[in-house]
Amino acid sequence: MRPLYIDGSPGCRVVLDEPALRVVVPDKADQLFPLSRISRVVCKGVVEWSMSALLACADVGIILLFLEKNGEVRARWLGRGNARQSLTQRMVDLLARADGGQRYENWYLSMEKLAARSFARRMGLVEWREVSINELRQRLALSLSDEGSYRATVLQGLLHSELLNWLPECGFCSDDEALLTGDLDLASDLSKLLLWDFYPSLLAADEPDTTSALAAMAMLVQHREDRFYLLFRSTISKLHQFLLAVS
Numbered sequence: 693m694r695p696l697y698i699d700g701s702p703g704c705r706v707v708l709d710e711p712a713l714r715v716v717v718p719d720k721a722d723q724l725f726p727l728s729r730i731s732r733v734v735c736k737g738v739v740e741w742s743m744s745a746l747l748a749c750a751d752v753g754i755i756l757l758f759l760e761k762n763g764e765v766r767a768r769w770l771g772r773g774n775a776r777q778s779l780t781q782r783m784v785d786l787l788a789r790a791d792g793g794q795r796y797e798n799w800y801l802s803m804e805k806l807a808a809r810s811f812a813r814r815m816g817l818v819e820w821r822e823v824s825i826n827e828l829r830q831r832l833a834l835s836l837s838d839e840g841s842y843r844a845t846v847l848q849g850l851l852h853s854e855l856l857n858w859l860p861e862c863g864f865c866s867d868d869e870a871l872l873t874g875d876l877d878l879a880s881d882l883s884k885l886l887l888w889d890f891y892p893s894l895l896a897a898d899e900p901d902t903t904s905a906l907a908a909m910a911m912l913v914q915h916r917e918d919r920f921y922l923l924f925r926s927t928i929s930k931l932h933q934f935l936l937a938v939s
Contacts, residue, residue: 694729694730694731695730695731695732695733695734695853695854695857695910696713696725696730696732696733696734697733697734697736697850697906697907697910698715698733698734698735698736698739699736699737699904699906699907700735700736700737700738700739701717701718701737701738702718702738703716703717703718703738704716704717704718704737704738704739704740705739705740705741705742706739706740706741706742706745707742707744707745708742708744708745708748709724710748711726711727711728712724712725712726712727713725713727713730713733713745713748713749727748727749727752727754728752730749730754731754731857732754732755732756732757732853732854732856732857733749733754733755733756733757734756734757734759734849734850734853734906735756735757735758735759736758736759736760736761736763736846736849736906737759737761739758741756746769749769750769750770755768755769755770755853755856755857756768756769757769757849757852757853757856759846759849762842762845763842763843763845763846763847763848763849763905764845764849765848765849765852765880768856770856779862779863779864779931779932779935780863780864782935782936783864783876783878783935786935786938787876793876795938796876799931799934800881800885803885803927803930804825804884804885804888805825807885807886807888807889808823808825808828808888809821809823810888810889811828811888811889811891811892812828814892815892815895832891832895835895836894836895839905840894840895842905843894843905843908843909844887844890844891844894846905846906846909847887847890847894847909847912847913848883848884848887849883850906850909850910850913851882851883851886851887851890851913851920852879852880852883854913854920855878855879855882855883855886855924856879858921858924859878859879862925862928864878882924882927885927886920886923886924886927889919889920889923890912890916893912893916
């Protein structure tokens with residue numbers, strides 16, 4: 693199965709043409725995408741969906757992620773999930789504790805420091821062990837053009853969509869409301885952590901390009917998918933160890 697990326701525009705809509713999704717774009721030939729071959733759908737910009745198409749995706753467990761025009765995550769549509777599993781329950785139990793939110797935040801900050809230091813080391817910074825995350829962010833803001841910053845936002849949205857697809861495989865149920873509250877958005881948090889590993893590629897390619905941001909970033913994710921997945925599993929392993937330690 694493959695992800696379906698839709699770069700929306702006025703008049704773009706998705707309807708159900710069972711057993712497939714039909715993507716309709718004015719002045720272009722319609723495209724059919726069998727539901728059985730879609731792992732998830734990422735929409736950016738203006739895309740209208742029919743209710744039958746939304747429900748068909750939900751019935752077969754296809755996750756939809758909607759991005760703003762600037763690449764930020766706007767909404768999610770989650771398909772049917774499986775029964776709650778151990779990691780979900782451990783995370784819910786942690787968040788139910790009075791100090792649970794602070795403990796999770798401390799873990800996240802420690803992981804962020806590791807990710808940022810790895811980025812600084814790969815970029816050849818002599819002071820990579822001491823440089824602060826805030827300073828690295830300031831350097832990135834100065835080094836990336838407006839287009840580069842925009843593509844970083846789009847890329848984070850694509851990583852987010854991939855993580856929504858992978859987390860249930862590791863024991864985190866995507867339809868558990870306790871993991872989708874304002875207190876915790878695990879897919880969003882992990883996408884911010886793993887984005888650090890993509891920054892060198894963004895900096896190296898930060899120059900005028902006629903390829904759309906969505907298409908270019910989708911190609912980058914596909915090209916680095918093996919490394920991305922290894923980093924994801926390593927991060928989940930560390931999170932699992934943390935949850936075991938605090939339970």
